[in-house]
Amino acid sequence: MVVATTIALYASPPSSVCSTPHHIAACDLDLSSRGSSASPSTSSSPQKPIVGGLSSLFSGASVKSSASMGLEEFSSLRHDRSDDLKDLSLSSSFCYSPAKFVGSSYHRRDHQSPISVLHGPVSCSCSPPMRISRDRNLDGGFHGSFRVGASGLFNRFVRKAVGSCVDYELGSSSSDSILVDELTFPMDDGFGADTRQPYARDLLRRAQLRHKIFKDESVIKAFYEAEKAHRAQMRASGDPYLQHCVETAMLLANIGANSTVVVAGLLHDTMDDSFMSYDYILRNFGAGVADLVEGVSKLSQLSKLARENNTACKTVEADRLHTMFLAMADARAVLIKLADRLHNMMTLYALSPVKQQRFAKETLEIFAPLANRLGISTWKVQLENLCFKHLYPQQHNEMSTMLEDSFDEAMITSAIEKLEQALKKEGISYHVLCGRHKSLYSIYCKMLKKKLTVDEIHDIHGLRLIVNNEGDCYKALGVVHKLWSEVPGKLKDYITHPKLNGYQSLHAVVMDNGTVPLEVQIRTQEMHLQAEFGFAAHWRYKEGDCKYSSFVLQMVEWARWVVTWHCETMSKDRSSIRSSDSIKPPCKFPSHSEDCPASYKPNSSQDGPVYVIVIENDKMSVQEFPASSTVSDLLSRAGPGSSRWCMYGIPSKEELRPRLNQKPVSDLKWKLKMGDVVELTPPIPDESLTEYREEIQRMYDRGLAFSRPGTMVGWGS
Numbered sequence: 001m002v003v004a005t006t007i008a009l010y011a012s013p014p015s016s017v018c019s020t021p022h023h024i025a026a027c028d029l030d031l032s033s034r035g036s037s038a039s040p041s042t043s044s045s046p047q048k049p050i051v052g053g054l055s056s057l058f059s060g061a062s063v064k065s066s067a068s069m070g071l072e073e074f075s076s077l078r079h080d081r082s083d084d085l086k087d088l089s090l091s092s093s094f095c096y097s098p099a100k101f102v103g104s105s106y107h108r109r110d111h112q113s114p115i116s117v118l119h120g121p122v123s124c125s126c127s128p129p130m131r132i133s134r135d136r137n138l139d140g141g142f143h144g145s146f147r148v149g150a151s152g153l154f155n156r157f158v159r160k161a162v163g164s165c166v167d168y169e170l171g172s173s174s175s176d177s178i179l180v181d182e183l184t185f186p187m188d189d190g191f192g193a194d195t196r197q198p199y200a201r202d203l204l205r206r207a208q209l210r211h212k213i214f215k216d217e218s219v220i221k222a223f224y225e226a227e228k229a230h231r232a233q234m235r236a237s238g239d240p241y242l243q244h245c246v247e248t249a250m251l252l253a254n255i256g257a258n259s260t261v262v263v264a265g266l267l268h269d270t271m272d273d274s275f276m277s278y279d280y281i282l283r284n285f286g287a288g289v290a291d292l293v294e295g296v297s298k299l300s301q302l303s304k305l306a307r308e309n310n311t312a313c314k315t316v317e318a319d320r321l322h323t324m325f326l327a328m329a330d331a332r333a334v335l336i337k338l339a340d341r342l343h344n345m346m347t348l349y350a351l352s353p354v355k356q357q358r359f360a361k362e363t364l365e366i367f368a369p370l371a372n373r374l375g376i377s378t379w380k381v382q383l384e385n386l387c388f389k390h391l392y393p394q395q396h397n398e399m400s401t402m403l404e405d406s407f408d409e410a411m412i413t414s415a416i417e418k419l420e421q422a423l424k425k426e427g428i429s430y431h432v433l434c435g436r437h438k439s440l441y442s443i444y445c446k447m448l449k450k451k452l453t454v455d456e457i458h459d460i461h462g463l464r465l466i467v468n469n470e471g472d473c474y475k476a477l478g479v480v481h482k483l484w485s486e487v488p489g490k491l492k493d494y495i496t497h498p499k500l501n502g503y504q505s506l507h508a509v510v511m512d513n514g515t516v517p518l519e520v521q522i523r524t525q526e527m528h529l530q531a532e533f534g535f536a537a538h539w540r541y542k543e544g545d546c547k548y549s550s551f552v553l554q555m556v557e558w559a560r561w562v563v564t565w566h567c568e569t570m571s572k573d574r575s576s577i578r579s580s581d582s583i584k585p586p587c588k589f590p591s592h593s594e595d596c597p598a599s600y601k602p603n604s605s606q607d608g609p610v611y612v613i614v615i616e617n618d619k620m621s622v623q624e625f626p627a628s629s630t631v632s633d634l635l636s637r638a639g640p641g642s643s644r645w646c647m648y649g650i651p652s653k654e655e656l657r658p659r660l661n662q663k664p665v666s667d668l669k670w671k672l673k674m675g676d677v678v679e680l681t682p683p684i685p686d687e688s689l690t691e692y693r694e695e696i697q698r699m700y701d702r703g704l705a706f707s708r709p710g711t712m713v714g715w716g717s
C-alpha cells in the first residue's frame with residue numbers, strides 16, 4: 001500500500017525550464033558569503049554555515065511584493081518537516097514549475113542539463129515530485145535492516161543464511177549459469193520478467209514514464225539487479241530500498257547522465273549493502289560500471305568517517321576533503337554520490353534530529369561545495385536549501401515568510417520577453433538570454449555577509465545576456481536603459497575595468513515597473529567562459545579568497561570536464577544536448593590544448609599532493625603529503641610519540657599493526673594514494689588484550705635489547 005501511494009507521486013514527467021537563446025534559469029544558489037577580488041572576503045572557508053540572527057536585518061526590510069509569484073511553490077519554504085513531499089520535488093522552494101511555462105517560447109525541451117559550466121546560468125531541470133521515504137540511514141551507511149561492512153562478514157552470513165536463493169557469487173559454475181539467465185530480459189515491452197515482485201515492475205514503469213533512459217536495455221537490467229540485491233531491504237519508512245536507487249538514478253538521468261552513469265546510479269549501494277561483488281558487476285556490466293560503483297562505495301566510506309569524526313568542521317580539512325573526493329574517484333562517481341546524497345537529504349525527515357543535523361552539516365560542508373565545483377548548480381541549490389531548513393529552521397522560516405511574495409518569476413519571464421523584442425528591434429543578436437531568481441539561502445548569506453536588508457539585495461531577480469562582441473555589450477546596455485529606469489550608482493563596467501581575476505561583464509541594476517530591482521549582466525562568449533572557467537570561475541568567486549594550489553584547480557577543472565562530457569556529449573539522449581548556439585568551452589575534452597587559456601590540464605596525480613586520512617586515538621585528520629610519500633613518511637611525521645612501532649619494530653601480530661585501508665601495514669615503502677585511510681592505533685579486540693600485553697612486553701624487551709630509537713625493524717623491504 002505504501003508503494004502504491006508513493007508511486008502515484010511520480011506521475012509528472014521530468015521537466016525543465018531552460019531555453020536557449022532565452023530561458024529562465026531557476027534560482028541557482030551559492031554561498032554568497034565569499035569574496036571576490038572586488039570585494040574580497042576574509043574567510044577562506046567555503047560553505048561554512050553562517051549562523052546569525054536575521055531579525056536586525058529584517059527589521060528594515062519592507063519587501064516589495066509582486067503578486068504573481070508561484071506561491072504554491074514558494075509556500076513550501078515554510079512547510080513543516082512532515083511536509084517533505086514538497087521538498088521532494090527537488091525544486092519545491094525555487095524551481096519554476098514547468099507547467100507555468102507551457103506554451104511559452106522561453107522554455108525548452110526536457111532534460112536540460114543544469115550543469116552550468118557550459119551554460120552559465122541554467123535552469124533547474126525540475127524533477128518531478130519524488131516519493132516520500134523516511135531513510136534512517138543515509139549515505140550508503142546503514143540501510144534498512146541490513147548492514148554490510150567491507151569485511152565480507154555479511155557476505156558470508158547471507159550466503160549461509162539464504163543458501164541457494166542467492167544468485168550472486170556462489171562459485172563460478174553457478175554464477176555463470178545465472179549470468180545467462182540474467183541476460184534474458186524480455187526487452188520488447190521493457191519490463192523485466194520478475195513477476196514475483198510486482199512493485200518492482202510498477203516502479204520501473206513509472207521510471208520509464210519519467211525518463212526514457214529507463215527503457216535502455218542496460219538500465220532495465222541494472223534495475224532488476226538492484227531489485228535482487230536490495231530485495232527485502234527497507235528504508236526506515238518501510239518503503240522498499242529499491243526506490244532510493246531509482247530516485248538516485250532518476251536525478252542523474254535528469255541532468256543528462258548517460259546510461260553508464262544511470263546504471264551505476266541504480267547499483268550504487270550494491271557493493272556496500274548487499275552481497276553483490278565488484279566481480280559480479282564487472283561481468284554483467286563491464287569495468288566502467290563496476291569501477292564507478294566501487295568509487296561511490298569508497299566515497300561513502302570516507303564520507304561516513306568524516307561525518308562521524310566531524311572532520312569537515314575545520315576549513316582546511318573541508319577543503320582537503322573536497323579535493324580528495326574529486327581526486328580519488330572518477331568525477332562521475334562523485335556525481336552519483338551527490339545524487340545519492342540529494343535524495344537522502346530530501347528524505348531526511350525520518351531521521352532523529354541529531355542525525356538530521358549531522359547529515360545536514362556534512363552536506364553543507366562537503367557535498368554542496370562539491371556540486372558547486374562540478375557546476376551542477378541546481379543540485380547545489382537544493383542541497384543548500386535543504387540544509388538551511390534543517391540547520392537553521394528559524395531563519396529559514398523567517399526568510400520564507402519574508403520572501404514569499406517577492407520572488408516573481410513572471411516578472412523575469414516578461415523581462416526576458418521585453419528585452420528580446422527590444423534587441424531584435426535594434427538588430428542586436430545574442431547567444432543566450434536567460435534569467436534566474438536568487439535562492440533563499442544565497443539571499444540569506446548575502447544579507448549576513450554584507451549586512452544588508454532584503455531591500456538592499458538588488459539581484460534577487462537577474463537577467464544575463466551573452467552577445468557577440470564588446471561593442472554589442474554596450475549597445476545592449478543602451479537598450480536595457482531605454483527599457484527600464486537605471487538605479488543610480490549601480491552600474492558596473494567590468495569590461496573597461498576587469499576585476500583582478502580577469503572577470504569581465506557589464507552589470508546594471510534597473511527598476512522594473514518602478515518597484516522591483518532587476519540585475520542585468522551583459523557579456524561576450526569569451527567573457528562568459530572566463531566567468532565559468534579558469535581564474536574568474538564562479539565556483540572560486542563563491543568560495544572566496546582561498547588560495548588554491550594549481551593541483552586543486554586542475555582537479556576541479558578536470559572533474560567539470562568529465563561530468564560535462566558524460567552528461568551531455570556522450571548522452572544517448574540527444575535532446576539533452578544543447579543547441580549549437582550554446583556556449584562551449586574552447587577545446588574539446590579530453591584533449592585540452594596546451595595553450596587553452598580557460599582550462600587547466602588534468603593532473604596526473606603524480607605531481608599533486610596526496611591527501612590521506614589519518615586516524616589516531618579515535619581522532620581523524622586529513623593530512624597532506626607530497627607526491628610519492630610512503631607509509632614510512634607518514635609514520636615519521638606522526639612522530640615517535642604517536643608511533644610506538646618506530647621505536648620497537650613491527651608487531652608480529654597483524655591486528656596490532658597500523659592499518660592502511662583496513663589492512664595491516666606490511667610494507668613501509670608503500671606509496672600513499674589520495675584518499676588512503678591510515679589507522680595508527682587500530683582498535684584492539686577484547687579477546688586479544690592478553691596477547692597484546694604479551695606482544696608489547698616482547699617488543700619492549702626486544703626494543704631494549706636491539707632497537708635504537710627511530711629505527712624501524714621488521715617492516716619489510
Ligand SMILES: Nc1nc2c(ncn2[C@@H]2O[C@H](COP(=O)(O)OP(=O)(O)OP(=O)(O)O)[C@@H](O)[C@H]2O)c(=O)[nH]1
Nearest residue numbers: 036038039459492501503507531532536537538541
Ligand atoms: N564568475 C564570476 N562572477 C562574478 C565575479 N564577480 C562578480 N561576479 C558576478 O557578478 C555579480 C555581482 O557582482 P558585483 O556587481 O561586483 O556586485 P557586488 O559588489 O557583489 O555587490 P552587489 O551589487 O550587491 O551584487 C555576482 O553576483 C556574480 O554573479 C567573479 O569574479 N567571477
Ligand SMILES: Nc1ncnc2c1ncn2[C@@H]1O[C@H](COP(=O)(O)OP(=O)(O)OP(=O)(O)O)[C@@H](O)[C@H]1O
Nearest residue numbers: 028029030032121435436438442462463464519521
Ligand atoms: N543577473 C544574473 N542573471 C542570470 N544568472 C545570474 C545572475 N547573477 C548570477 N547568476 C547566476 O546565478 C547562479 C547563482 O548565483 P547566486 O545568486 O547564488 O550568486 P551570485 O549572484 O553569482 O553572487 P552574489 O551572491 O555574490 O551576488 C550562478 O550560476 C550565477 O552565475
